[in-house]
Amino acid sequence: MRAFRFISKSAARALDAATSRFKAICDPRSVAYQKLEARVPEYKLPDPLVMSDGSRVKDPHTWRDRRRPEILECFRTHVYGRAPESPAATPFSVLRVDSQALGWTATRKEVRVGLGEQEDSPSFLLLLYVPNRVRGRRERVPIFLGLNFFGNHTVHIDPGISLPTAWIPNNSATEGRPAAMLRGLQSSSWPVEFILQRGYGLATAYCGEIVPDRPDGLEFGVHRWYRENLSFPSTAGSWGAIGGWAWGLSRAMDYLEHDPDVDHGKVVVIGHSRLGKAALWAGACDERFGIVISNNSGCGGAALSRRRFGETVAMMNSKFPHWFCGNFKRYNDREEELPVDQHELISLVAPRPVYVASAQRDLHADPMGEFLATKHAGSVYRLLGNTGLPTADLPPVNMPVMGGMGYHLRRGGHGITSFDWMQYLKFTELHFANGYRSSSGLQ
Numbered sequence: 434m435r436a437f438r439f440i441s442k443s444a445a446r447a448l449d450a451a452t453s454r455f456k457a458i459c460d461p462r463s464v465a466y467q468k469l470e471a472r473v474p475e476y477k478l479p480d481p482l483v484m485s486d487g488s489r490v491k492d493p494h495t496w497r498d499r500r501r502p503e504i505l506e507c508f509r510t511h512v513y514g515r516a517p518e519s520p521a522a523t524p525f526s527v528l529r530v531d532s533q534a535l536g537w538t539a540t541r542k543e544v545r546v547g548l549g550e551q552e553d554s555p556s557f558l559l560l561l562y563v564p565n566r567v568r569g570r571r572e573r574v575p576i577f578l579g580l581n582f583f584g585n586h587t588v589h590i591d592p593g594i595s596l597p598t599a600w601i602p603n604n605s606a607t608e609g610r611p612a613a614m615l616r617g618l619q620s621s622s623w624p625v626e627f628i629l630q631r632g633y634g635l636a637t638a639y640c641g642e643i644v645p646d647r648p649d650g651l652e653f654g655v656h657r658w659y660r661e662n663l664s665f666p667s668t669a670g671s672w673g674a675i676g677g678w679a680w681g682l683s684r685a686m687d688y689l690e691h692d693p694d695v696d697h698g699k700v701v702v703i704g705h706s707r708l709g710k711a712a713l714w715a716g717a718c719d720e721r722f723g724i725v726i727s728n729n730s731g732c733g734g735a736a737l738s739r740r741r742f743g744e745t746v747a748m749m750n751s752k753f754p755h756w757f758c759g760n761f762k763r764y765n766d767r768e769e770e771l772p773v774d775q776h777e778l779i780s781l782v783a784p785r786p787v788y789v790a791s792a793q794r795d796l797h798a799d800p801m802g803e804f805l806a807t808k809h810a811g812s813v814y815r816l817l818g819n820t821g822l823p824t825a826d827l828p829p830v831n832m833p834v835m836g837g838m839g840y841h842l843r844r845g846g847h848g849i850t851s852f853d854w855m856q857y858l859k860f861t862e863l864h865f866a867n868g869y870r871s872s873s874g875l876q
Contacts, residue, residue: 467742468796476739476769481780481813493817504781505717507773512733513714514672514758516680517665520550523687528558531593538565539629543585543595546688548643548655548681555658557642559685560585560594562625563634563694575633575699575865577857578685578722580640580678580708581623583607583615588637589625590617599642600653622705622849631858634695636685640708643681644674650755655681669759675733676758678711683719690721698870699723701861705849706798707756710734717781723871724864726788726857728849731798733757735789737775737806738768742799746771775802779810784817785871786864788839790853793830794846801827807840814838835860 467473481504482490490500509515524547534541542561547554563574581588583606584597596612603609606618628635640646644654651657651667655677659665672680682702690697701724704712709730716725727735732744733756747765749756764771779787789807791800804827811821819837828834831852833841839860843852 466744466748466797470742470801473740473742476737478737478739478774478776478809479772481777481810482816490816496813496816501781504773504777508714508717508778508781510670510758511760511764511772512757513676513679514760515670516672516676516718517659517663519683519687520547522550523547523684524550524552524554524556525559525688525691529593529595532565534562534593535589535591535626535629538626539563540565540568540694541591541593542692544688546638546684548684549658549663551662554662555643555655557638557681557684558585558595558597559636559638559688560588561634561636561692561695562629564629564632567632568694573696574694575696575701575861576636576689577628577633577701577703577861578636578682578689579703579705580643580682580711581619581637582640582646582708583618584612584639584641585637586612586616587618587620588623589620592616597639597642599639600645600647601641602646621851624851624854627851627854628858631862633858633861636689638681638685640678640681640711644677644755646674646707646755648753648755650674651677671758673757673761674753674755675707675711675714678708679715679718682711682715683721686719686721696870697721699865700871701726701857703728703857705729706731706847707734707753710756713778713782716785716787717778720785721871722785723869724786724788724861725782726790726860727803728790728853729792729795729798729847730789730803731795733775734798734803735775735779735806736799736802738764738771739774740799740802740805741768742802743797744799774806776806776809779806780813783810783813784819784837786819786837786839786860786869788835788857788860790840790856791842792845792847793842798847800842804840804842807838811838833859835863 526545529543532540539562544559547556586594689695702722703726705728709727716722750762791803814821822838823836824834833856
């Protein structure tokens with residue numbers, strides 16, 4: 434007969450702790466940064482071509498007039514929140530123009546863009562470069578437009594770029610240094626000369642001038658002004674920071690439509706990481722953007738939420754409570770109850786070209802989830818006469834696929850690199866060279 438062996442209370446507590454850790458490892462809902470494909474739960478994606486009443490979308494007319502507005506409304510209600518109506522007229526003023534920038538190769542402009550019609554409304558500074566060799570031919574220039582993380586002066590060492598006066602995060606990138614010491618900090622992510630040499634312009638603005646990227650950011654910037662001056666309600670369904678950044682991209686587009694050097698039918702909206710989420714939402718809401726590019730945007734961006742791989746809805750809402758609307762928190766660890774998923778966000782861009790990119794070691798952003806979302810948006814693209822994504826399987830590393838939609842899985846980790854930009858330029862040229870332009874562009 435086997436004898437029982439009693440253990441001490443401390444040993445019992447240690448055993449209980451070890452048991453709890455083991456259970457956590459086995460439960461995909463409670464694993465921090467779940468990064469094993471085998472632990473992805475079973476899920477069923479909502480069909481972007483099935484209406485809320487169960488009827489099927491069979492033609493472009495039904496998509497345009499009924500289903501697309503339904504999906505947009507779901508994202509406004511449950512994910513990004515509802516932003517104010519676009520101003521009837523966005524005020525802007527061109528502050529500085531230097532036609533001899535970057536060794537005479539470019540014209541640099543700095544434009545103050547208002548975020549409301551009133552004179553005292555908040556604003557941001559838009560930095561714009563256009564190549565002189567194209568401008569000299571009196572041709573309008575296609576533009577890449579994207580937000581930056583720490584100030585316009587961080588995208589290039591150009592001493593003519595004004596320093597920001599807005600709050601800048603103190604993190605591992607900035608290390609608490611003053612703005613003047615951050616000039617060119619992120620130039621490797623913004624290959625300005627390379628873009629200009631290919632005949633494109635570049636426009637960028639600092640996201641923190643629109644909404645400060647911190648947990649209390651909605652108490653400042655454009656959100657506070659609209660709440661206090663135009664009585665725009667602050668509710669569980671009102672816009673978060675991503676909604677604010679996307680809304681700011683549209684205000685930048687308001688200016689670009691008036692710039693005589695810019696071909697506003699060929700504006701590409703691009704974003705990396707959290708700003709990739711904003712670029713996708715901007716492209717979904719504003720059809721003036723001709724091409725939409727998402728780089729490593731992850732959860733709440735291009736990655737499927739229902740996979741619960743890498744960063745999850747609960748993690749997003751915990752770490753970044755200001756990014757999404759309050760209603761999004763209802764779906765913490767309940768992603769299967771979301772009425773939408775991110776393949777439907779990508780489908781809202783259709784039939785305009787869209788490109789999604791992942792990185793092999795960026796598991797937080799769920800590369801497979803980003804690919805699958807792109808793939809499953811293809812049904813809408815095909816309905817609207819676009820070829821969609823020319824592959825059914827995740828392509829090999831560093832082997833981009835390009836059709837009406839594009840995707841690549843890059844070697845390396847979270848970031849936007851020269852390899853990424855080479856693919857984006859190639860994809861953009863593929864479409865613009867064939868005469869493509871957004872429907873709102875110059876005729």
